[in-house]
Every structure is written in structure tokens, then in C-alpha cells.
Amino acid sequence: MYKFRKNLKSVSTPREAVSNRPLPAVRGLSLTLFSPTATSHPTVTAMFPHWMQFISSDMVNIVETQALIDGHIRAFPCCRRGFSHPECDPIDIPTADPAFRGRLTCLPHARTMVAPKLGCALGPREQANMVSSYLDGSVIYGSNPERAKQMRSFSQGALRTYTSAGELPQADASIKCQVEGRCFLSGSDDANILPGVTALHTVFIKQHNRIARLLREQNRHWPDARLFEETRRVVSAQLQHITYNEFLPILVGRENIKKYGLSLHESGFDSDYDMSIDAAVLNEFAVTFPYVLWSLLPKDPLFTQFNNPSKLFEIRGVEIVLKHLLTTTIAKPALRVNDEVKDEFLKDQFMLGLDLIAIALKRGRDHGVPGYTAVRAQCGLGKVRSFHELKEYFIHDPKVEYINTIYENVDDIDLLVGVLAEQPLKGALFGPTMACIAGKQFQRTRRGDRFW
Template sequence: MNIYLFLCLLGSFWWNVVSDRIPCGKSFVPCQPDALSANIQPRVYGVQNTQVKRSQIPEPLIRVAAHEARLEVEKVFNESGIKPLDYRHPAIVSIREYNWLHPIEQHMKDNSLSAYVSTLISRKLKQLGLKEADLLNGLSKTGLEESALGEICPRPATQTCLATSYRSFSGQCNNVQNPLWGTSLEPMQRLAIPAYADGIMSPREAKSGNSLPNARKLSLELFSNPFERHSSVTEMAAYWFHFVATDIGEVVPNQCLLKGLSVSLPCCLSGFSHPDCDQIDIPASDSFYKRVGVSCLPHSRTLPAPREDCQLGHREQANKVSSFIDASPIYGSSKETAQALRAHGSGRLQTSSYFGLYDLLPTDLNSGHYCQSDDPKKKCFASGSTDVNLLPGISAIHTLWLRQHNHLVDKLKEVNRHWSDEKLYEEARRIVIAQIQHITYTEMLPVIIGHENMKAFDVITAESDFESGYDVQIDATALNEFVTLASTLAFSWIANEAKRPFSEQFNNPNRLYEHFGLERVLQELFSDRAEKHGLKISEEFRGKFLKSKISGVGLDLIAMTLKQERDHGLPSYVSMRRHCGLSKLYTFNDLREIVSESYVADKMSNLYETVEDIDLLVGVMAEKPTKGSFVGPTLACIIGNQFYKTRRGDRFWYENFFAPSAFTAEQLAQIRRTSLARVICDLTDISEIQPHTFMTQDAYENVAIPCDSTVFPPMEMSAWIDPEAPLQLPITSETIQKVVQLAEKNRQEQRKRESQNIRRNQRSFQKGDPLFAYSSMMRAKKEAKEIAQVSEILLESTRILFRGETLPDGEEIPALDITSLQNILPNIDVSTFVANYTAFLSEDGQATADECLPKMLPCDHTSRYRTYSGWCNNLKFPHYGNAFTPLRHLTPPVYDD
């Protein structure tokens, strides 16, 4: 009994030691219900598909509507006769720069075709009296697939989501149950129900049905120049917010593709008509634009994206980048972009140099079209996102993280000299992403939304060990409300610079080419105070955005954002407040209590018909910040919901504990040492800095300290030491592929000989023969034979390598001893050379491999029951003991050969 009690206590102690590192949560042991936590749980929803029975829409009606819609859309898609905007337009330079800032590619246009058709079908059916709920739930899937829409609906390639160590560039397969959630070029989500004028696709109008106030007029009459800086928040908060916002989302306006180049739709051209034209009309009283003869600024609607299976419904906008915080501004959101930025062979990213300056961003050889540098040798830079040159502060942050990637590669190579180019690149990328996530949630968010909102929206990170809050049911797809407003909000928090107007810095890299230029720019970001949140933004963004040096005019970012939010069908400010559970507003007098300046309410009442019409951007910028927060409650609601989704819906989140993508406990502890101040110290010649760079220096908790201080120590890379260097096979993967092909040929010939021998020598079994009974009992299924055939091919490949045979093309294979082969061969991935087997574990043999052997799924640690295949029995090594994996030997095998 004493021994039994001892064993129980020992087992209990072991479990406590392990589980103490992983708190309760969605992906581990469920937490006990807590009334307080239930009340503060963020409300994340869009339009819900109610599961109710509805009458089926007749398929002939669907086919007719689809046919008509496709003809209309294809007519619009024919851009052969479109002429570019007149080069004499005073803002032509700015318009071209904006196109380069948000370029469009052919595959994006092709992807949007079905979205245009599906929304047009939806509008046609709605005009016949159907509701949107009918379009979502009353349609036959077969009817859509067999219509003109089904012919052009993109069919994503079936992809098995494997349990990989590294995330994809596009975001695909982050969620293994819904591989397209958060993927680039997929539709964004919404926090609130869309407010399209026609319920489907027309830009939002006033509650009365009239047009909303002119966007340029609102920009002129409501927005003022910055006039009051914040007492304790630095401009680093604004620039970092912009950096992270562009990592989460980017939208692209519809454009023409003429000879492969993005060209703005000539929406201001007399006689030109296009359903996506949404030009900005200039009021007659606008002296700034009228003096140069501008009465209209071209502006087009955002490119839409199709829903999964091209379902009908309201228009949704495409997110050009992945929705996760995955450092896409540095690496890109596609494999092609990432490859173009790499310095292949070393794990590093490409850099450039200029007269004694090193480790600058690589240059964009095609930047002559938009770069505003006076010196042709000082080219604009290339990075993972196209806004890298927009302002020197943005370029500086990109440069910082390019250097951090290469710095990490060098440090990883010091402790793991055997690591390959790919391994070094991916591990450094993984650490960079983790550090950006950590800085965003521990340094930026507390400043922007405050500690109380951090708690309310569950975005406080753990201080030690792992997190278990990942929820496979949470869609991390970017919120439309956040993406549409974020960049403009960030620019509104930057104070005016009298010495260097913004209009002289747009797409001008000159400051980064100065000696200590990077250091001076960064010093300004963490030293200069940010502008207080309010209904204000520099006039450099309201008429001089991307300014032409010739005409002296540019674009109006505020007017463009107002147009964009109406185009996206974003709800009004009052509707969003209501959605966030805040106090309701009925009159403009109610508005006086919640805006920073009461006179703003009077201005709004003169411009808008009712308080219900106020644009979301206008309302959230005018709103008074809450105590302890940089922004007001409505904006905190949008930001809080976005960052809740971003964290809880990311399978690769740095605090998660899922194998094989998780950091070790030791590595995670080192990542938590990260601070933006430490990164700046490591990578620049700045010698001292305050520990919290998003807050101004003070004489107490945030005094500037030397970079060699132990207050913020650097990461210890010993946590990444790989204890054993794998042996390398002295042949290429191409040779391996040829060996496998030869092995397959050898096995086919061997099976042919075996069949002939059996037919010639095997006597027929007689009924009652014990061999007949035995063979029937042990007969393998067809699928089992297929698995065995794969094994035979791999075994024959091993024999060929061991014997050192000459391949059919004459290539000599070096002789290798069996001990080396046994150590090397199991680490070679030949999955692309050998066909996968089919699943056969289900009764009818129709189950998929995913259902029978769900290797792609992260382990569900909340399940009480074991899986049928044995997958995830071991949390750290989920494949241990899995069905249809090889048996293990207790001692090395002693086969005769």
C-alpha cells in the first residue's frame, strides 16, 4: 500500500511539473467557468449564416441570372479600349505613385472575376425580392456549380495541411480545418453587418437615401492641422502601428493592366464610365485644387474577392497580404516575393551598400517610375511591401528588421555550423516574427488601447511558459474596419515637421543614404512626441499626399479613406458604437459629451443630415480618448477585436506549444527578453536609449540608459543549439529522384517475374486445404499492397545506393557504407517522388487519408479520448506510435545484406 501511495504521489508530481508550464485554455485543459471572464470576452462576429430552412431558389433562375451577370462583367473586364489618364492632369504624378504603392497583378484581376459575377447575381436576385439570407441558405450548390459562375469560380488545389515547423508565406494552412482562413487574396471579415446602400454592393449612403457629404469637403471643413502633442507617447507608436497594420492587411484599388503595368482607371475622363469608378469631386469652393484646374481626382473601388465556392452575398474586399502578424512587410506574402529578397546560399536577406554605408535595404531597380530622389544613384528600396519608401520612418523600421534577420542568421550559424541555407533562413524568420509579435503586444498595444482594454479584449500575453488559448474555431482573417482605417489613423498621430515637410519625404530615400541617417531617423521616432489623437491630420496628407514637384499638388488621403470606407460598406460611427456595446447617440447634442472638442459636433451637424450618417473614420478620430488609453472606446473596440483574433486564431503564435512549430521553453524565455530598444541597440550605432521606446524619456522609470546595460540583456542563442549535426549525403536531390525512378522500374520487372513464376509453379488450392484457409485469412487488401509497394520502392532505392550502381544516364553513385546510409537516409524527404497511398481504415474504404490518419491536425489537448490512429498520444512527438509507421528495433538490424 505504501509503495502504491508513493507511485501515485510520484505520478501526480510529474504531471504537475509538466502541466505547470501550460495553463488551462482552449487548446489544453478547459478553464473553469468564470463570470468575470465571460463578461469581458470580446464580441467577434460578422454576418452569421442562420441555419434555417428556406425555400430553394429555382435553378433555371440562377442560371439565367448567372449568364446575364457574367456577360455584363466580361464586357467591363475588356480593357483593350481604355486609354490612360491624360498626362497633363496636375495630379498625374501622384496618381502614378499611388498605383505603384498599391500595384495590381493579373492573377489578382483573374481571382476577382468570379467575385464581380457573384455580387452582380446577388443584386439581380435581390431586386426580384429575395433577401440576402435567401442567397446564402436558399441556393442549391449544384445549381451554382453548373451555372456560368461555376465555370469561372477558382478551385483551390486540394492541399494536405502538414504539421510543419514553419508557416507559409501566404498564410495558407495556418488553420488546418479551414486552410484558406487568413490567406492572402481571400475576402476580409467584418466586425459588424455591412451597410451597402442596396444591401449588396453600392457604396453607403445617408439614412434618408441621399448622398453622403462630399469627401473632399469633409476633409477641408472637419479636419485641422496637428496642434497639440501627447505628453508621453512617442511617434514610434504611430510608425509601429502602421507597420503592424500593413502586416495584417492591405487593400488594392481596381486598376487597368496595360502592358503589364498598373494604370489608374481614367475615372475623371469625360465620357468614360466604369462600375468601379468612384471619383472624388472637388467642391467649387476648394481654392487649393481649383488654382491648378483640378475639378476631379480619379479614385476606383477596392478589388473584391470571391467567397469560398463563390457563394452569393454582399461584396467583400480582398486582402492582398496574409492576415497574420508574420513579418510580411519584410518577407512578402508570396513565395516568389520571398525568394526574390533572399541572398541564396547563406540564409540571409539581400542588402545594398552606398559609399561606406552597409546593410541597407536592397534597391528597387524599377523605382525610377516613382522614386523622388534627386540623385539617380540613391534608388528607392525594395522590401516585402510596397510602402517601404513612403516615409523615412517606415524605411527605417524595414531596415531594422532586415538587419535583425541577418544578425540572427549569423548568431544561429555560430552555434549550428551544420545548418543549411534553408534552415538558417526559416529559423531566423521564425524568431523575427515572434519578436515582432512580442513587441506589438507587450509594448505597443498597452500604449494604444490601455491596460483595461487589454484585459477586456484578452490580449495580455503570458509572462512565462506557454499559452493555451489557440482556438481552431477562431478565424484570424483581418477585419475590414481595421484594415480600412489603420494607416490613415497612424499618419494622423504624426506631428507636423516644419524643417522637412512630409510632401518632400514621400518616396524619397535620401535621408537613409546619409551617414548615421538610419540612427537619426530612429532617434526622432523614439524621442519626438506623437500628436494627440483627434480629428486632425497634417495638410501634407490632405492635398499634398505623394505631391508632384511640378504642379505642387497631390492626393487627399482623408478623402480617399472616406471614399474607401463607404465603398466597403462599413457601418456609420453610431452603428459601430452600438455594435461595440457603447452608449447610443440619437442627436448631435449627444455627440458633444463624447468628442474631444464640443465645436466639432456643431461642424458635423452642418455637414451631415443626421448623427446616424457620420462616417466611421470621422467619428473614431473625433472621439475623446478613454482614461489610460491613447484612443477612444469605439476605436479601442475595433483594435482590440482585431488583435484578439490575430493572437487566438494563429496556430504559429509564438507562445503556443504545438509540435513541431513551438519554441522550446528555453527559447521562449529568450524571446521574451526582446524589446524594441534592445533590437535598436544591437543593430545601430545608437549608444543609449530609454527602455520603453513607445514612451518619452523621463527621470524615473524610462530614463535613457547605455546600450550595454544589463537592464535589457540580449538573447542567449545557446537555446538554439542543435546537439547533433546530421550527416550529409554526397549526392543531389535530382540524383535521389533518378534512383527512386530506377528502383520503381526494377520493382515492376521483379513483380512481373514473380507473377510469371506463380502462374507457372503454384498449384491450385483445393477446398479444405489449410493453405487455402490461411491465405484467405491473411490476404492483404488492395490498399495495403499499395503501401507495401511504396516500401519496396524505398527499399530497392536503398539497395541501389548501397551497391553504388551506375544510373541509366551514366551518373556514378559514390559507394557508401551501410552505417552512414542508415543514419542519412531516414532524414531524406522523398514524398514528392513517391505517390501517396490511399486510406483504407474505414469500413467502406471511402474515407480520406485525412480522416483516417489526421497527421496535419495540431493535437487537441482537450480531448478525453485517444485517436484511432494513435496520432497525438505523445504531445511533443505526435507521430510516435501512429498507425502505419515502421516498427522500431531494440538493437540495430542484422540483415544478411
Template structure:
């Protein structure tokens, strides 16, 4: 049985692009950094980054530090976070400009809300069509019917499904990505030639490097080129010894310790309980863990914990061998899959649903299904070459192609959103 998060959460649970539009009742113009009246004056161009604000929220302002304002305050934690937030904000502005050309009779509010609706749908499609299959594996996606439909409308909505965030998901499983982080970010030019690197410890809450012309594109290409680390119990020292390190200091916080303590603070049961919850054999002793965790790691756990029942979910979860076709092990795969199943079936505004007040038309849905993160990158940066599946490394089946290659990276047309005054759209 899962436990719905009972600690205070300041972010919405549904996939509504709160990182762009904000999570509270304040006007979206303040969260987005650009309202439609401003966008029409030219902020929707490719050179626009998230709006800079002075200093860092909750920290002393610094004259030489520039950070960014977005719907989520974490947009300025690292340059790569600011980069990905910027891509989505630029896409919103781009959608507004296209919709305004198609429907000059729409007012700013209509343009804003329609662009927001389309972009949220594009993000949901990217999540379930491209990203989640990499994380939990296509086999698991197929098992739970999580893969998006190729055509037609979904009828998956279940009014009894609870889409709220699971405690074990927020406090442990979805933090698997911390193990993937590299200590150095490599920058590549438009021809994918390495031009430099930045050390993560020097760039926490210091994203002013994005103001150097061309750097945003170099970070984007770096994200598509530099491999992640594996999900395991080995973390870069940038996170374990230097997290949020202040200038002039030689030490910072330890994210791994924070993750473990967060699980304890949230009252999560031990790893063994979640094995059982996921249909895996419950271990009677430490040796019973070697079916999923390497012997060397189990020996370390045996040394650190008095009982197999005491082993923390987070540290054991990242220590598991990857499940088939996934980057995470079976226990985290189970928790993440269950959460995204809830987020899909419990959201009556999910993008591919039919028969709901917020449903798209069939033609509109056809266009949204052409969305890929590669297309968002191509349309909202100066990147001209990329692999179609940007969450996967370049390979024979995922080669670098020109952004103009519509056969490899489909274009999305907004003609299905064109309305004629006095007629139903």
C-alpha cells in the same frame, strides 16, 4: 456583429512579418532583398539598408530618386517607414549569422527559416507586450487577456476563431495613426541633439536621404524622441493638402478624404452603428454624441451631416476623446482590440502557444520574451542610448539608458537553438 473584409486584400491577415518576407509565392530572396548565401558574404552588417531599386513601383523612374525593395512595397513611402523596415531586415540577417555560428551544420534554407520563425515571434511579442498596450490601454488588454504570459505556454488557440481582417478595422479604425503623423521629421545625433529636420511633403517615395551616412540612426533616434500628434480630427497639411505631391506642383492628395471615401466604398455602416456594436449607447441625435466627442466637434458634425446616422465611422472615431490609458477613443479601441484578439486566438502558430507543430521550447520562449524594440534598435543600428520603452516618451520611469545596460534592455540569447549533429535539438 462584425463584417469580415470582402474587398480584395493583397496582404496576409496573420502577423507573419510579410513586410520583410513578402505576401505571395515569389521567392523570399526577392522579397527580403538578401538570401542567406548573400548574407554570409557580409550583407548582415549594420551599414546595410534595404536593397535600392531603380525608380518607384508604378511610377516613372527618376535618376536622383532611390527607393528600397522589401516584402511590402510601402517601405519607400516615407523615410521613417524605410528605417523601421530596415531594422527588421537587419535583425533577420543578424539572427542568421548567430544561428550559423551556433549550428555550422545547418544549411542556408534551415538558417533562413529558423531566423524567420524567431523574428516573427519577436515581432508578435513586441506588438502585444509594448505597442498594443499603448494604443488600446493596459486595462483593455487585461480585460481581454491580451497581455502576453510571463512564463509557460499559452493554450489560447481556438480553431473556431476567425483571424481574418475586419472591414471596419482595415477601412477605418487602424488608420487612426494618420492623425499621429507630424509634418516634419526631426533628426537627432547619437547624443540626442537635434541636427536638422525634413519636411514630409518633399519625401514621399524619396527615401534617398537614408544613404547619407548616419542618417538612418538619426531618423531612428528622432522616432524615439519626437512626440506624435494626438489622435483627433486635426491632421497635418502634409497629408491633407500635399500627400504624394509631385515635384513642381503645389498640391497633392488628401488622405483624410481618401479614408472617408474608403469607408463608404467598403460599405461601412455609420459611426452610430459601431457605438452600439461596441456596447456604447446609440445616439438618437447629434447631442447624444457629446459623451465621447467634444461639443465643438459635434457642432461641426451637425453642420456637415443631415442625420446622426450618416456620420462616417472614421471621422467620428478619430474625434473621440481617448479611452482610459489609450491613444484612441472607445469605439476604435473596441474594434482594434477585437481584431488583435482574433489575430492571437485564431493563429495556431502564434509565438507563445504550446502543443502545436510550430511551438518553441520553453527555454526558447523565455528568450523571445526578453525581446523589445529597444533591443532591436540597439542591435541593428549605431544607436547607443535609448529609453527601454521606445513607444513611450522619455520620463522618470522610462529614462534614457545605455544599450549595454542588460538590466534595462534585456539581451536575447540564441543558445536554446543550438543543436548537436545526430541529436535532437
């Protein structure tokens, strides 16, 4: 992954405050700034953040550094007493933490897996992206040969399905699941993260098989491999079309669609591929886009059922879930998430979960991503020189006023905090900095893909 500009004091250490002191503790930021209070958006539905999660998994998969423990690849036990490793960067829990008090002193967290730089050049630490970066349908089909093989039926170009349950994705017992034996296999490891996301995977797997049947009827001589690959091209194009025609105008606004050249032709072919453009994911995108979507989810039981797609096994379950997404409006972007996201995310059998906001803030610092004011300036939006100036750009929220008491310097503000606190652009869901990050990324994604 690549950055607008590095912001590291060395080639490897995480970002620090301007004063060279540690930045505010991420769990403290999560508790102080992010509340569950929400203001409903008048028009945008819950399908939007679920689609955001769906395509995020197609473009970004950040994995913590792991180790071979007892013959298996496992996460570092960074909170285990006596365990120490330079890649461990655990999340400290305050003594009076309302959710973990008396149960935990830290949440396990390791630094992101390192990736070699292009040409094995020397320089600042880069992070591995475990998916292709292209918007190519890998969320459905997988990003490696092993997963792709698991997904295929090797008959008539189709993907495997669990037909006795109404053509659902195939079950996978190896996945960590809240309901034993009831999680599904798809191209992404995040396919079961929310029931609505699993429903989208189901729709596209069924769409693949529907198109494969149509192509087979018209091309009886095509072998299985040809049917599969041609169908995948069609489905991937549909994924791209929905994202650029329907999703991005809501995210960044029509003006930024024009500014970054993101509009698609109504017919014919695009011819703006540029071989000099690297379609790799920007780190600013990787540490904001997959996380800001969680601020959009209102308080709703369906939006806190992590790794629990049991709703889809009910009669007409997929239809019911999709209808719910299309009839429930989102929360307006703000410094907010549901309590379950920061206290019970992916909770285990001991009912202990993670704090997704704290993890996101840790990753931004680990990756050396510049703070909010630096990225804003790099986007050509002007330099913010004091906390007082933020009143002009940030939403009017009592929590926002805490920012100048938490951070030492305005340049210390984490990027994720800044983009969620920004006032939205007219006709867009987010503010100018998030629109810039997304605009630049989706411009690279399109123009740097020779198979677009």
C-alpha cells in the same frame, strides 16, 4: 475581409445616408473637419505612429480595381475626360478648393478590388486584402513567392542588403520614388512611405541577418533554407511581442488588454489557439487603423517626405532618423492631419498629390462599413440617438460642432470621423470605439493563428 455587420442597401453599392441620399462629399469633409492644428501629447513619441504604419502594412493592403492598359496592369484613369467604368468612384474637387482650384476637377479613385466569399457563397460584396492578415512578418519578407525570392540572398539564410551604404535594404528602381534610384525594396510596397518607416524596415532586415549569423554559428550543418525559415520565426515572434507588450497597451489601455485577452505570458508558450476563429482582417479595422495614425504625426519635415528615404543615405542616417522618432512627441488624436497629407500625399512629378483622408472616407463607404453610431452600438457602448448626445462622447473642439451641420443624420457620421472625434479612454490613446475595433482585431489575429 469581414465586417461586424453589413450596412449596404444592396449587395454592392457603397453606403448611403439614412435618407437614401448621397453622403457628404469626402473632399469637403476633409477640408472642413480636418485642420493641421495640433496639441502635443506629453509622453508618446513619434515611434508609435511609425510602428502603427509598419504593422498595418503587415496586416492590411487594400488595392483599387485595376485593368490591363497598353500591356501593363494600371489603375483606372477615372478622371480622364471621356473615360467611364462602373468601378470608378472619383473624388470630386470643389470649385473653390484651396489646393486644387484651377488645376483639377477630380482626384482619381476606383473601388477596392473584389474578393470571392468563402465557399463562393452569394452575398454582399467583399474586398480583397493583398496580404495574409496574420501578424507574421510579411511586411519584411513579402506576401507572395516573387517578393520573398527578391528579398533573399540564398546564402547563409540572409536577406539581401546594399552593403556599400551601410547594410541598407536593396534598392529597387521599379518603385515610384521621389528621388530616382534611391528607394528600397522590402516585404511591403509601403516601405518607403516615410523615412521613419524605411528605417524600421532597415532595422528588422539587419536584425534578421544578425540572428541568422548567430544561428549559423551554432548550427553549421543547417542549409540556407533552414537558417532562413528559423530566423524568420524568431523575427516574427519579436514583431508580435513588441506589438502586444509595448504597442497595444498604449493604443487601447490596460483595461482593454485584459478585456480582449491580449496580454502575453512572460515565459513558456501560449495555448489559446482556437480553430473556429477566423484571423481575417475586419473591415472596420482596415478602414480606420491605417489612417488614424496620420492624425498623430505633428508638423515636421521628416513626416511629409513621402517615398523619399534619401535621409537614410546620410552618414548615420538611420540612427539619426530613429533618434528623431524617439525624441519627438506625437499630436493628440483629433480631427486633424498635416496639410501635406490631404493636399500633397504621394505627389507626382507634376507636384500633384492626393488627399489621404478623402481616400479613407471613400473606402469606408465603398466597403459598406457601418457609420460611427452603428459600430459604437455593436461594440456594446450604447446607441447614440442625436447629435446633442455626441457632446458627452466627443472631444471639445470647435470643428466637432460642424458635424451636425454637415451630416443629415447622426447615423450618417463616417466611422473614421467618429473614432478621431471621440474622447480618449483613461490610460489609452484613443476612445472606446477604436479600442473595441483594435481589441477585437488583435484578439482574432492572435487566437486565430495556429503558428503564433
